[in-house]
Amino acid sequence: MNLRDVKEILNAEVLCCEDLLDREVKTCFACDLISEMLLHVQSNTLLVTSLTNAHILHAAQVMDALAVVFVAGKRPDATVIKKSEQSGLPLMTTKKLIFECCGLLYLNGVRDSLEECD
């Protein structure tokens, strides 16, 4: 599946990089701890989080994340969205909570990034 499918499945709104939604999604990591993300996230993984501050952008860049989905209707401020657009990191927001997002993504074939690299 690709990011366009993720958008449909999670009924999400795309905040930036609409032109990059063809990126293929195989793995996902859902977490609200930056340290945990840094240690466990593999490249090209979809991040699902409720953190919306600018740290998420730096962390995503360090991890080479595929895109970020903000849950519970959360959205970062305009500066974060602009920077993300410039660095080519697609952002989406969904009203669904983290548990449901993960469940729906799993049902549609997305797997844990740790599982994928085992």
Add this chain to the structure above:
Amino acid sequence: MLNDSFRFTPHITLEFKIGEKDFFIAGESASRVKKTLQQLGMKQDIIKRTAIIIYEAAMNVAIHANHGTLKVYIDPEVISIITEDEGPGIPDIELAMKEGYSTASHEVREMGFGAGMGLPNIKQCSDELDIDTKVGVGTTLKAKICLNNKN
């Protein structure tokens, strides 16, 4: 095994100043060093470990110290990451190394940090780690990644 571009790695020093509560320098410096290592053709595992150490170490300085510096030395055989700060120091290093132990503020935790994983993460990603700290004076952290053993 090192790849070809790696054999010609020059000696590079990168330096960053970290102010009190300068939380963004951690991610910025990690991103910048990462780009440099990518340009040098380093292996992904080395790049990832270096970036994690930088992110966590610089964040520790921003969270806990008054101010400090981050220096990254890239040599053909080793990457050294050194943070030096003036600050409260670490009263009990053994406790600080314990996963889950944290003295970070609520503000820091809300940003997604302060889960007590910083030092354990640094240790996990380093081949050598040395922490020199004096309560009320400051802390110097030296982490090394050897470029010719861990794959």
